[in-house]
Amino acid sequence: MTDRSADILPTRQTIGGISDQLTGIPLQFPVERRWLIAMLFASLLLLLLMVSVVVLFTRGVGIWGINIPVNWAFAIHNYVWWLGIGHAGTLISALLLLTQSEWRNSLNRFAETMTLFAVVCAGIYPVLHLGRPWYLYWMFPYPATMDVWPQFRSPLEWDIWAVLTYLTVSLAFWYTGLIPDLAAARDRATKRGWQIFFGITSLGWRGSAAHWLRWSQAYRLVAGLAVPLVVSVHSEVSLLFAAGQIPGWHSTIFPPYFVLGAAFSGFAVVSIIAISLRSWIGLNNLVTDDHLDLLGMVLLATGLMTAYGYVFEVFDALYSGDAHELQTLSDRLTGAYAWTYWGAIVFNFIPLQALWRRSVRRTGWSLMLISLSVAIGMWLERYMILVTSLYRDFLVSSWSQFTPTFWDWSTYFGTIGLFLVPFLIAIRIIPLISIFETEELLHEEKEEKRG
């Protein structure tokens, strides 16, 4: 892949031109009307979330469809889905930085921004699900007058540490990478308000050789830490399930299966965002068809690895020979929620096969449709993992059904607003493609041309 990336940016453009184009996006926002329409739509969704949360806090979690066997449903299912989406941002940014896949330079900034807000959407779900969210602070180890401490031998306690660490490190990594670009925007800004905003946020960055030297070392090392962090966070999420005894959850393949599924859904959402942004804001010179091609390949690869996870999940159940495991397997394939299982298979893996064709990968709308299908498929997969395992566990007397209520759906659609509103604001106030990394890549390409 590295030889392909040698010329991923058209070399006819100049370094100064890229800088002007990218700093111009926050400074003279080019597509005001489209942005307002998108923002209106996103704000309505956010409003829906606010209403749902107010109703939830006044009436309690009983407004959701959860009941006693299925006491984890939409709240945790969407938590896993959002968190998984977030992971692709870190992987693009950190993993591809370390492997020197320079095609990432056009994608990493908005992918990281996506990560931040996806993690926020994920993070609010367990809090909403607490029932008494005002006792959230009980999760932290503080010398309580009740003389008790949090239970560190429980995956539920690991969860809050993992997610908060992930959010903090993602934010720090994103901001560190942003500093030189904020300085570039500061130096182009002509209006007083922007000068003050970028002047303060860029922390006085001057691009000195000594600054760059320390910055590069810190940035690369944090990237090196972020990659295992992603794996650990989603493995930990899978342990929420795998550490329990419920059939269909209690399995050692869960950590890798979850991490790969997370990367798969995340790369799908990165593709959706990349294609939307490049057609809205006119970034065809920076997010090229070659980028879509590579995204398509990564999507196909992670998709096939996820499919392998499906195969092994079935194998695991069959190989164990455990009656309850086999029953859960048959519930998944033929039970009341078989539509989630087959829906996941169809949406995840059938349209995906079109990506074997180069022309499909390089066309915006086809990659977009496949990515949407994957996002839906992975959503169904998380639904399937949760509900099909819970609704019929060991005791027949406790079997029951789960049907999502209006408030389940409204909270879920609301979180899409919680994702979109800050994301749209971020597009307006920060350079959404890394300026200096793009310049550096363009410079290297031009050098190579000159020989």
Added chain:
Amino acid sequence: MAERAYGLLAEFESPEKLTAAARKARDAGYRRLDAFTPFPVEGLDRILRLPRPNISWIGLIGGFAGAGFALLMQCYVNYDFPLNVGGRPLYAISAFAVVMFELTILFSALSMITAMLWQNGLPRLNHPLFGAERFRLASKDRFFLCIEADDGEFDRERTPAFLREAGASSVELVTS
């Protein structure tokens, strides 16, 4: 001499011209040099003889601190409030591993980023160089070399001539 000089800022059109000029300045005996570029330029740190950064050691120490803190915290919590769950061990290292790992990463990453900012003298609101006419191009497509006024070889007449000869497209006196 009305104002105290901070240094001379020379502008170059490409990173190659900048590195060539930096090498010449080094050979001519200038020691108080700094370069300002829109993106990291390879090899510049060796020419300017910049000390190797120690961020990695700070990260290592941060990582150990995070792991140690997490382990001690979890052990203490279980010592102070022992809860017998089906006879399972109180000090369950395998169960503590997750939080230990997370805090290792958290402390290490934050300590490295803090150290990077601290050693770079950031954040700071102003700097003499921001007063220079053309310095704002240093974040766009121009490459600057600064010879600071406290350099032993610094001379208000000879140094600008030297920089022009080294290929600078403009030379500007920066006041502090």
